[in-house]
Each structure stands twice: as structure tokens, then as C-alpha cells.
Amino acid sequence: MRHLARFDLNLLRIFDAIFARGGVSAAARHLNLSQPAISHALAKLRDTFDDPLFVRQGNRLVPTPAARAIAGPVREALRGLDVALDAATSFDPAEATREFRIGVRLSGEMPRFSSLVARVRSEAPHVALASVTFRRRDLVMTLANGDLDLALDVGLPADDRLRSQYLGTEPIVVAARKGHPRVDGAIDLDTYLSLEHIIATARPYGPGLEDMALERMGLVRRVAVRCQHAITAWQIVASSDMLFALPRSHAEVLDAMWPMQLVELPLPVEQSGSYLYWHQAAQADPGLAWLRAIIVEELGATGKSFA
Template structure:
């Protein structure tokens, strides 16, 4: 590669846009540039790195090994440059026009996102919010790359460069339909174990906290149906004699289902915890400081 002093740093934005968008035309729209300008930028990038960087497969441009190797450092450089520019600026929510990307699992979006959107938009009407599902093992890298501004999830192993804060702890409850032949206003452990259960999880394998607690007692529940989210599970429970174990906060989001009863779980298990995660590189970003404060206040107020 040529000396840095001879390199146009604007080309880094062109590289990142082509990498993310998978094509020159889409990158041009993303950058609000003409297609010839982006094509010219790609030619300069290829000359600078002495590599094709992107090759065509069907209707997309896919990165070469060289491009995959340098995309991380380039994204970090762009992010750091952006932070350097904005660090001295204040964030005014009343006038800000900014997109915030919040990583949320499906189980976290339903009980949290709507109230967060409502609260934030009341004081920041032009701020845009995007909730994105993410594989848990990829969360640290998504935050490091800036593809997520922050994430809300269960406890993860602590990692260098990744900050976290406990937002809320929540009890687990049991949901059953009103008119259930065995359950009316209360449920014992014996009755709990005698029922068929619906288990809601986006994972295709694995069990829940309640199963681990039962295993310590030498007991096991009968899971008759496994589905991907609590909304589906809630509807199943309302139409059958199966029961569902879920967090109190999640159950509260379905309070319009008047044909269901929500009862204390007859089992000692750890509280459901929700953490907020962000990368240390975004620690001083005024907009993200504000966003974290809104989420912190909003979710604690829901507790």
C-alpha cells in the first residue's frame, strides 16, 4: 500500500459502504454519491491495496481475503474519527436526527422496546431507533464494529473492552388459562409438574432456568411444545391446558389477554436479569451517553 500521507481517507468510507452494501450502486445511494464516483473510488482502492478487494458473484460484489482482513481496522478507524469529531459537540435530543441501533433478542424486544420508543420519541422526535436481533456469540464484535450502538441481553462473560450495567431483575411467573381444570388462582409444585408445558426460546436446543432448578431437586417437567417466542406460547396456553413459565415483565406485556391467569412460580430460581452492553470506544459519545441514560431510566421505571 502507498504511504498514508498519499492516501485519501475518504476512500475508507467508500470501502466500508461497498463492503456493507455488496455493490457499487447500493454503496453510491448509501453515500449519496454518483455511481461513477464510487466506481472511481473503488479503482483507487484497488490500486492502493494492490488487490481486487471485491469480486462479482451474481448481482453482488463479495470481498476478497484482503478485504475481509482490513474491514475491521477500517471500521474502527472510521468510528474513532467520527468520535473525535463529535466528542466536543453536545447532543441536543430536541433537534438530533440520528439513528441508534439497539441489539435485542426476541425475548427482550416485546417487554421493552415499545415503552423505550415511546419515552424517547417524546423528548427526541427526530431520533430514529432500530431494534436488531443478534447471535449472542457475535455481540461483542457487533458492538466493537459499531454495527450495534448498544445491546440489551442476559448476563454474558465479561470481556475486555465491553462495558455492561444491570438494568433490571425480574421474578418468574406461571401463566395458565382461566378455567384450567387443575389451576385456579394458585399452583403448587406438584400441580406444576403434573402439567404439560410450553417452552418459549429462539434456541433449538437447551432448557431454561426452571429446568436447572428442577434438576437440582431431582425432578423434570414435561415440555410438550417448544416455540420461538412468548407471544406464540401465550396464545397456545390460552387455548389449551398447557402452562407457560416466563418473566413477570414479559407477562405484563400480555395483560390484554383476559382469559389467562398469572401466578407465582412454585419454585426457587434466580431472578431474570437484563443488562445493557456497550463498547468502551463509545463511552464518551454524547448521543450514546444520552441514549444509555434514557434506557437506564426507562427500564428501571418499569421494574
């Protein structure tokens, strides 16, 4: 593409739809266009780039190396255009009907997303909110192409394409069942180490923050159970003498449904804290600026964890 002034920018929308959805029919449905219109646009794109761009493989159109090379820049450019158009108009929460997609790790959705929904909907009753899981290695791309508007996560490596806002940290507490024979409102390190523990994480291997802190002290605890969700760990704690360490906000939500003893963790743990992320191309988006301010106000004061 050598002459942008003579290039139909609508073709880039069609290229992006075919790339994302793997076919002409799916792209046509997404863009609410006819299949012949998409096929005609694809022919123009192929002629412009002097490359087939997509080749058929089974029921899908698979991108060529040339298509993969331009897919990222095309998505970022389209995202930038959308933001520029949005920025040209004011954002009225009371009248807005747009959808906001917030990247939240699975383990972090439970403690604070419901309160965020309540706050947002109180000011913008017609907007839609989506909590979306994501892979950290794809975060820049998903924010650039609009699959996510914002993301909440721990501290990540610096990237010039991302903007971030530090939300703070919160303490870790230890949950034990009521009537535990060795825990009664508090726990010391010796008792903590003598009991068995549960880890709740989506990672199949690796230590928890507590294990890394203990290793620095030359100590180790016995992890008897590893599960994927805090609710599962909470259920196990309720019917055993095992302990479960988790951020305070997570524990408070679960404790309201199924009361436990919540005691202070008897060792220092270094936490990276929680951050709010967005793509630099979305910096001027008035709707996202409004939502970022709400998130910082709701979650930033006490560092509610989304890790």
C-alpha cells in the first residue's frame, strides 16, 4: 500500500474481521455485510498487497505471513481511530449504552467485581460490563485491538504501549475453621508451620507468596492440597484442620457466606500490589477516563486485590 490517500480504509476493517474470525462468512456476520461484499473487498486487499493474505485450510481461512505481519499494526490503527472518534464527543454516563470489557484474572473476579458493577451501574444504568479473563503475554494486543478496554492485574514488565495506575496492596490473612483445635483468634509461626496448607491457583506448579517468604527465612510449610479456586479451598478448610492464606478482600467475601476464623499471617510477605492497565491509544477516550476514575476510587484506596 503506497498511496494512503487512494486507499479505502474500510478495507482494513474487513481485513481485521477476516483475520479475527477466520472466514468470509463469519466476517460478514460480524460486520453486518453480505458475503459477496466481503469477498469483493478481500479481492481488493489481495490486489493492493500483492499477496493472497488468506489461504483456505479446511473450513478456515489461514493468514499468510504477510497478513500476520500487518495484523497487529492494523488493529492498533483501527483502535486509534475509534478512540479519536469517541474523544470528539462528550461522554454522558446517564445516557451511555456502550459495553466496557475489563480484563480480570479468574482469581480476582470474586472479591471486588460485584461492587464495581454496582457503582458503575448507579451512574451509568444503560452500560454493559464484561469481566474477561486474559493471558498476560497477550495483554498489549488485546488492549490494542479493543478485545479489552482496561485490565486489572499485578505489576507487569514495563511496556511503552501501556499506561498504568497503581492501586495499592492489601494484607494476606489466614483462614481456619471455627473450633479449630490449634487456632483461636491468632496463630504463631510455629503453629502455622506445623499444620497443613491449601493453595488456590490456576497455575499447575510453583510456590505461593507465602512459600517464597518462608524460603527466604530458610523455612518450608507442607502444602497438602492444591486447587484452582478460592471457593474450593474455603470448602476444604471448613471441614478440615488445614489453613488457607488469601488476600483480605477475598476472605471477607467468602466469610460473609461461610464464616471462618480470619487471623493475621505470622510472617512478612512482599506483594507486588494491584495495577490498572490501558493502552496508550485509549488515553483520550472520555468513557474510559470516566471508568478509570471510578476504578481508582473504588479499588485504589485500600488496594483491593485482583491478582
